[in-house]
Amino acid sequence: MRTLMTAVKMTIVLTILTGLAYPIVITGLCRAIFPRQAQGSLIMRNGQVVGSSLIGQKFVAAGYFHSRPSAAGDKGYDASASSGSNLGPTNKALIEAVKARLKGVLEENPGITASQVPIDLVTASGSGLDPEISPASALLQVARVAKARGLAEAQVRGLVEQSTRGRLLGILGEPGVNVLELNMALDRAAPLSRQARK
């Protein structure tokens, strides 16, 4: 009985310490030191939140670089319902989905063959919110985007290179291109007409 009382008291005391005091202290510290990151690395344009630099978005217009396929939410890129597809490697549904995505990529980017399509462009990410595509996937889309925007391919390729993040210290992780940031840079270089958005 004494042990039970101690167990209950310990639960209460440690809940206050680790479950309330600790996260509140961290929140207070971070609000002071890293206010932008603590609030989710949000990106503002004309006083409106357009997204987060860490959270991927869906792009369909030819004049934007496209993100990876997404299984988050019914329509993809639902940042309140993160999820992978969880389809297994021998599941017909996976193979059919990849086939359909590949067909789409080949149609949108004429002159490309299947063996040139990077695998990340036809597979859904783990989170469904992957903010990045591989540099190879970005370069593959340069011709299409340049044409849709009336820009020189070299200029668009330059923007891709500027938004490419290498491996950390040349070692850790994989290189990637942040799609939202790249597309915002594109909008600054040559705004997309209302027509072309559709």
Next chain:
Amino acid sequence: MLLNAFIQVGVFSVLVTVISVPLGLYMARVFSGQRTFADPVLGPIERAIYRLCGVYPGVEMSWAEYAAAMLLFSLAGMLALYGLERLQQFLPLNPQGFGAVAPDLAFNTAASFTTNTNWQAYAGESSMSYLTQMAGLAFHNFVSAAAGIAAAIAIIRGFVRRSARTIGNFWVDLTRAVLWILLPLSLIGALVLVWQGVPQNFSPYVHAKTLEGGEQTIAQGPVASQEIIKELGTNGGGFFNANSAHPYENPTPLTNLLEMLAIFAIGAGLTHTFGKMAGDRRQGWALFSAMALLFAIGAAVTIWSEQRGNPNFARMGLDQSATAAQSGGNLEGKEVRFGIVDSALWATITTDTSCGAVNSMHDSYTPLGGFIPLIDMQIGEIIFGGVGSGLFGMLVMAVLAVFIAGLMVGRTPEYLGKKIEGREMKLAMLYVLIFPAVILLPAGAAMVTRAGLAGISNPGPHGFTQILYAFTQAGANNGSAFAGLNANAPFYNWTLAIGMLFGRFMMMIPALALAGSLAGKKAVPASAGTFPTNGPIFVVLLVGVIVIVAALTFFPADALGPIVEHLAMLRGKLY
């Protein structure tokens, strides 16, 4: 590409080794009651906790008292979490207005977090309030880890003490694990995570107007404070559904490295704590080496299999080989920033230990790539292992190894100068037998019931692997998943909850009883016939025993899942 894989795994392995030694020696000081640099700050807090809770730190416990305290503490915490989940709609810090969690799901989650499993049949961002996440789930991340460390320390004492009746005071070990180890490391780690982009706020979800004019609702919350303890305590329960694949939980390769190190740090350190407390550092290094060897094999196979990719993709004309501008490989369920190497490495690390956090979706792995995480759990998560549970699991295997060595030479086996006799062997065998029983029996039941089969989302042999994986992780208290399984149904919520509770307590109790039994023994001086347990021959024998026990137990079941699926995939058969 191959070079980069070696470098990344190498950098990680070196860092783990370098961190584990000072951390392990520090933990030995903390639990031997020696002075540490943190005493001036933490000492007063510690004494205040004892005063408030009526703990007499000088009074030690027998193994049975120790186990009873741990059980009662777990029970109180489990009820508190259940209550919090059921009442969250009336409580503060619920900006999205989430309602009460359903009873079967609330029970499953309470059992899951109490047992350090962190299996999640719910999606965090659409069901748990910020208060439930912090005060309910993150609280358990701290204390279930601390209870595991406490049990490991008690068991070390059992091996090391001579003619003793007691193995320590649970409340003291618990409090010191939280104050001296988990809280300080979490404070530092959380700040690094926020610097890299992990959110830490109590704001409602953000509504964004996307570049193309669509709507996007972006979930928020106190993520960083929970993320770091989730890895450090080998808990693994994600703030969000996508766990550490979510860019808000794990935004950069640097956070990925930090989180992987956090998963291994304490488990690796405890081997040195053991060596130090046993008075022979090489005993700790022997366990460390056996663990490191098994880790390296698993990581190599998983990376290789995932990098080779899915032949079904190759049949469409896709090229999965890696180049400087893309990772290649089987990227379904993986993030670009982690590619193949960091994803596959994480998958082995998270199942070597009882962590279960994922940065890629195991359900979409190639059959052999997903087989390794399954095996890692089936050998008992003793590769550095869950904080605490990994070490005592490995010590049970060590007892088994010296017993087998003893049979071979016809001598009474000894470990650390203690004779291993009938009672010890019975307890060790209980530990070894309970484990497959809590996995294979319910998995078999699920395969022959409609409710069990209804959960399968990937047909064919993969579906069987989904079920086997779910019950394996429950018994092993891992918490990772072949997440396509529709587990939020009463059948799975109840059976998996029971599996998790058995997997935790029915194994911890025999381990503590073993410790109590050993503590009471006299030491026998080493002689010419004593089998040395601090050298390479012992390491090889230990690894052999681990592999053989797991293979004998689980191979028949595994053959029907990942192995059949691998052969089917090679032949292009789809389900």
